[in-house]
Structures are given as structure tokens and as C-alpha cells.
Amino acid sequence: MILVTLGTQAEPFTRLLDAIENSSIEDEIVVQAGNTAYESKKMKILKFMSYQEMDELVDKADLIITHGGTGSIVGPLKKGKKIIGCARLQKYDEHVDDHQEELISAFVAKGYILEFKDGDNLDDIIEKAKDFKPNEYHSNTENFIKKLKEKIG
Numbered sequence: 589m590i591l592v593t594l595g596t597q598a599e600p601f602t603r604l605l606d607a608i609e610n611s612s613i614e615d616e617i618v619v620q621a622g623n624t625a626y627e628s629k630k631m632k633i634l635k636f637m638s639y640q641e642m643d644e645l646v647d648k649a650d651l652i653i654t655h656g657g658t659g660s661i662v663g664p665l666k667k668g669k670k671i672i673g674c675a676r677l678q679k680y681d682e683h684v685d686d687h688q689e690e691l692i693s694a695f696v697a698k699g700y701i702l703e704f705k706d707g708d709n710l711d712d713i714i715e716k717a718k719d720f721k722p723n724e725y726h727s728n729t730e731n732f733i734k735k736l737k738e739k740i741g
Contacts, residue, residue: 591649592619595657596636599682600624601651604674605631606708616647651717653704656688661695665725670717671701699723 592608605626608617617631620642626633637645646652646664654660656675661664664671673692676682695701700722704713 589614589618589649590651590653591645592617593642593652593654593656593657594620594622594624594675595660595662596622597655597676597683598623599676601655601676601682602626603680603682604653604655605706607674611710613711613714615650618649620645620711626707636732640712651714656692658691661691661701662725662727665695665722666701666727668718668722668724670722671695672713672717673701674702674704702726 591612592604592605601622601624605619605621605624605628606661609628610631613630617627619631619633619675620637620667621633623635636692643663646667646669649664649669651670651672652664653672653674654664656673661671661673673695675686675688675692677689678684678686678690692701692703696703702713702717704710
């Protein structure tokens with residue numbers, strides 16, 4: 589099963605769903621679409637779901653295709669999931685800026701995820717994901733908290 593997460597932003601993200609709709613994916617596809625209205629015969633589209641429902645879908649998924657939201661990437665990474673990230677872009681009115689590109693690039697550079705961007709063939713990226721072994725994710729939260737406590741005194 590492939591889980592697609594678009595987040596909860598007010599702006600639609602139909603570009604990613606169009607790429608999936610036009611791909612040769614034959615697996616079951618479940619989409620958390622948020623505010624993105626879309627009709628598909630290929631994908632099961634759900635607007636929003638509880639944290640527990642999302643967590644269960646992440647556990648079930650063989651692959652996650654997601655926007656560049658930190659939570660949408662880090663949660664599945666902690667579970668060792670294969671992830672393809674696709675940034676919401678300002679030029680398509682999908683977000684207010686392009687910070688998701690920077691976030692995805694950082695995760696790709698560390699070998700945690702794969703990226704799908706304009707001009708790529710989604711089927712090729714999905715094929716690459718079959719052999720992709722993501723590096724084990726190490727959170728920097730404890731180090732950050734330690735340094736923050738030192739600064740505060």
C-alpha cells in the first residue's frame with residue numbers, strides 16, 4: 589500500500605495527485621488530502637484523519653509519498669519507512685514560500701528520503717524506491733534541548 593500525505597495547508601496540492609493519477613502505480617493508494625479537492629478512480633481519498641488513523645496507515649504502508657512537511661517526513665522516518673518527498677511550491681500557489689524544497693533537500697542529502705520534483709518521472713522514482721534503503725534517522729532534539737538549557741542557564 590502507498591500512503592500519500594498532503595498535509596493540512598489551505599492551498600491545494602493537485603500537482604502531486606495528478607502525477608500519481610497519471611503514473612502506472614497498481615498498488616492500493618490511500619491519500620490524506622486535507623484541503624485538496626480531487627476525484628480519482630485510482631486513489632482512495634480521505635480529507636483528514638486522526639493521529640491514530642494516520643499512524644496505523646503509516647505502519648501499513650510500504651511507501652509514503654508526501655509533501656515537505658516536517659511531521660509528515662519525520663514520523664515515518666522514525667519507523668524506517670521509505671519516503672518520497674515532493675515540495676509544495678510557491679510558484680504554483682501550493683504554499684506561501686519554498687521552504688519545503690530546502691527541507692526535502694536536507695533529508696535527501698542525509699540519505700533519509702528520495703525526492704520527486706518537476707521534470708521527474710514518478711514511476712522511475714517509485715522503481716528506485718524499491719531498492720532504496722533509507723539511512724537510520726537520528727533526531728537532534730535532545731542535543732537542541734541541552735543547548736537551549738545551557739543558554740537559559
